[in-house]
Amino acid sequence: MATRLRTAVAATLTGTVLLVSGCTGQAPDGGAEEPSESLGALGDITEQELDWDACESGPSDAECATYEVPLDYDEPGGDRIEIAVKRMAATGDDVIGSLLVNPGGPGGSGYDYVDHASFIVSDQVRERFDLVGFDPRGVGRSTPITCLSAAELDDFIGEGAESVDGDGDMAELTEAGVADMEEDSRGFVEACRTNAPDLMLNVGTVNVARDMDVLRALLGDEKLTYLGASYGTHIGAHYAERFPDRVRALVLDGAVDPTLDQLDLSVAQATGFETALRAFVEDCLAREGCPLGESGDTVEDGVAALDAFLASTAEEPLSNAVDDREIGRARTELGVLAALYSESWWERVRQGLDDAVNDGDGTVLLQLGDELYSRGDTQEYENSTAALIAVNCSDSPSPREVGAYAEAAEEAGEESPIFGPSLAWGALPCAFWPEEAVYDGGPLDAPGAPPIMVVGTTRDSATPYAWAEALAGELESGFLVTRDGDGHTGYRMGDACVDRMVDAYLLDLEVPGDGMACA
Template structure:
């Protein structure tokens, strides 16, 4: 599932002040084979779309870094110049995914980055290779994705995927193979070079092109993996990395999917507890237990497996899989909770699943067919490329049962969402290794205690793996921490990015 599948300093030479900041394109490439790329220049110009004041450009990177003289990939980049006169350099940003558009993310810089940071940094976002405007990878078309994300047609009983029938298993295998074969048919070379190691190398070329001796970076969710991978590849080029809502890159994809179930279960219970205190909660009333509320939701979803909900938006049935996606939206941000309560009320009281299916569509950017087709393709391609996955389907059967114990509602679906990786080309897969970034300046890892998509334990793990990592904790709900309404967190991150102030390891904000 895209939502879950889904989903990281002091050495400041040449990047510590406005007059001392280097000019764009002045940083030489340590690797002579990449000189053509690091000296190509960025021709900043007017953007085709987005917020006023932005500047856009395109640069090229090798498709295969082992053959830099071969085919190239175009990377789209957007920036908002620093608003103050005492410029430090560029802050590169990534919103996660995999498949999230850093190019579009920059349009929301006024909300995602503080005034203090925007005064001192150009805020720069790029679409990673294969994403959005950067030589995008596509696999299934929109109709095919609707079928792929709509769950198995042969589902029996209450739709509990922790134990599947032979017919359901056969359909899951067929759909997953079909997805991978569609990728191979559309772009057999790009699908082999989508891993995060390549993205980190692409980002280092961008660092050179914007003229920074060292990288200042803010990555959320999967963006934390990009940052940690960068520290692994280029530890001496790290100025400051904020890794917010951390992924644990030491785990293999199927293990991540199972572990993620715990995060969604924690977030689900927080949502249900809040719902029961609201007058319009369709899951129960004040005084009911969280167990009662979760039970009501479970019963409702079981009913949708046997009798799908109506949908006034289009001709898709709102079956259990699509209803689950709508509820899953609630678990990413408290700001979505009222909308999900509304969708559940309409569904449970009137049999109308329109709001729920629209919430699920929002998670997958379905309003834009191109983004819908690409973001899911990029998500699966990166996840399947970044670590080995079992090739035996029985491993996924066991994982679905295990995830169902941790999160009975969402866990099995999360595990089955990793099944395409069983068929991903083995030559595209990078073996899983711990990333320690040995030699890098201090790296900030930020974790939220009741984060849904990236469990808090992952932030603890990443901070522990990175040699110079230190952990900052937000006690709260929702996915990620910075600019989520906690001034304590915002102040700590800002001081680190601007002044390289490193707080005490383990600093927590209530």
């Protein structure tokens, strides 16, 4: 179960190193800050024009274009790849400029995200900004990274621990189980080597930030205004680190802690999912007909009932009215996991659990898991899973010993017995990712950047609140806005106080007091 970081709004709507020199904002000896890299070094890349035209999908007033960027920024005159971009024009006349947005992932489509402009930002922001989204390199309509076929992805995502442990519990795998996990992870990486040997070396977030700076220049904006949610905060932090003097305003909502490697992120994420799971179970038990228990039962009772049910599906899979895939524990877990991204999914997950527990029908839970992993129909996936793993493994060094993942699975299981072990083992492909593709450029503190807003939600499931505190503290100009609530991300999640602060910052660059809480 690879870690997916997607904004709650995007999840609801979609019901879906890099050979880098000078990546850090400080000189290698810790001396003076280096200037942003010159766009002039990119040659004719910055002389392109965005040829806006009608889009193949989305609102009728949206316009779309593509632009080219170097595959490898160390060789700007070499091979190029294509980036797809969509724009929704500002609704008013007094336009500040462009607001670039990203919904998370890695693997989420900023291109499609723009279709839901009224959900992403307030009417006031829509009036003053052209809303612009792009598919990052490796994703969707941009030059995509593809590793496994759809059938191979079904096996990779859905089989989980069914074949290696009687109840599917991944906290303590047998020796054979660990060997199977290692074989699957190595196979994924080798498939990337076969199908995308060059792109897999150049999909990390530092390059996405560079691509975004090219887009900023092509849009004619002197400085960047950006709203990144979930994993999108990592893009924004990399941008600020590399181009601090080109920042106007960055809102980083549902932050990722850039000091953690992929395995550490997975273990830490387990705490967030456990908090969200308990909130979901508590809400369920308060409702008539909850499939996890009844009124008077404790949250611990409900969680135990869920755990026992999941164990039963490893031995006796659920029925499937969609296709011939077997719905064992791994696919059932994925369906329940959907509840932990947004309260808006709780009702569907309850229904799915009711069907599964009382009738043995796993169809709804299967569909929920498909939506999380962008399996758009019964035949094909979007490429978001390949992008998810490729970017995660490229963004920071991870342990190379399989035993480290076993230890992490045990640790994560202590924090989140149901989901923690799967999250830790989901990072295992990173143990085999090409070392030359992994970013190891040091901290992201963005010296010299103007104030950067970090938004954290106290009971965020996918990006724990501690990550927002960490990012706001690491960025030299970072300041924290706190939403006290459930669900993933804070802006446009029903808190008028947070929305006012974000809007005032985007529109007028107003900065509230550090640590300002909205409660």
